[in-house]
Amino acid sequence: DAKTTQPPSMDCAEGRAANLPCNHSTISGNEYVYWYRQIHSQGPQYIIHGLKNNETNEMASLIITEDRKSSTLILPHATLRDTAVYYCIVRPNFGNEKLTFGTGTRLTIIP
Amino acid sequence: DAGVIQSPRHEVTEMGQEVTLRCKPISGHNSLFWYRQTMMRGLELLIYFNNNVPIDDSGMPEDRFSAKMPNASFSTLKIQPSEPRDSAVYFCASTTSGTQYFGPGTRLTVL
Numbered sequence: 619d620a621k622t623t624q625p626p627s628m629d630c631a632e633g634r635a636a637n638l639p640c641n642h643s644t645i646s647g648n649e650y651v652y653w654y655r656q657i658h659s660q661g662p663q664y665i666i667h668g669l670k671n672n673e674t675n676e677m678a679s680l681i682i683t684e685d686r687k688s689s690t691l692i693l694p695h696a697t698l699r700d701t702a703v704y705y706c707i708v709r710p711n712f713g714n715e716k717l718t719f720g721t722g723t724r725l726t727i728i729p
Numbered sequence: 730d731a732g733v734i735q736s737p738r739h740e741v742t743e744m745g746q747e748v749t750l751r752c753k754p755i756s757g758h759n760s761l762f763w764y765r766q767t768m769m770r771g772l773e774l775l776i777y778f779n780n781n782v783p784i785d786d787s788g789m790p791e792d793r794f795s796a797k798m799p800n801a802s803f804s805t806l807k808i809q810p811s812e813p814r815d816s817a818v819y820f821c822a823s824t825t826s827g828t829q830y831f832g833p834g835t836r837l838t839v840l
Contacts, residue, residue, distance in 0.1 A: 630802075650827075652828075656772075658834065659834075660773070660834075661733075661820050661822070661831030661834050662820070662829075662831045663821075663831070664828050665831065666831065667827075667828070679754055696784055705772075711827050715760055715777065715779070715824065715827065715829075716773065716774055716777065716785065717762075717829060718774070719769060719771060719772040719773070720771075
């Protein structure tokens with residue numbers, strides 16, 4: 619599976635957009651980009667995933683560059699409850715279903 | 730839907746004792762995963778099942794660990810004998826379409 623690189627930590631002011639970057643320069647053509655987050659003491663929570671096109675759901679938006687070597691997760695209006703560790707993972711959508719978690723980005727929302 | 734259910738939520742035991750962790754996946758999901766999370770190693774996959782059959786157990790640390798899935802609605806992870814280094818949070822997750830849904834975890838402390 620392709621590896622990902624994320625900054626270890628970020629701060630964002632409450633109410634502002636939080637933009638979390640992820641590099642995945644070795645991503646293969648059949649690999650999707652998944653984002654999960656883990657709020658303290660809870661199980662990881664699925665946020666969003668995409669292949670080529672930008673995606674949006676009720677939680678976030680995912681912007682994938684045209685060459686697919688990097689992506690950005692956007693939380694449009696961050697709240698204190700968005701403080702968590704955010705994981706960017708690449709994996710095939712079918713076949714091997716394993717998720718390999720890296721160290722993620724610890725996002726802290728500042729009041 | 731109740732989500733993935735894990736029991737117990739907390740377990741404290743003494744070295745050498747047998748420990749059994751339990752997981753009930755989301756109804757209709759055909760894949761189940763066991764993960765372990767520690768400060769040192771992060772979140773790592775131990776084993777996963779597809780249609781009740783173990784597919785990949787390469788993450789199981791040693792013979793003291795075993796996992797079973799006797800039917801589609803129940804799985805166990807057993808540690809015998811337990812050691813202090815097994816202290817961790819153990820998560821169970823299930824999926825049917827690639828997106829994994831995690832349970833709340835079992836916090837295991839081995840004294």
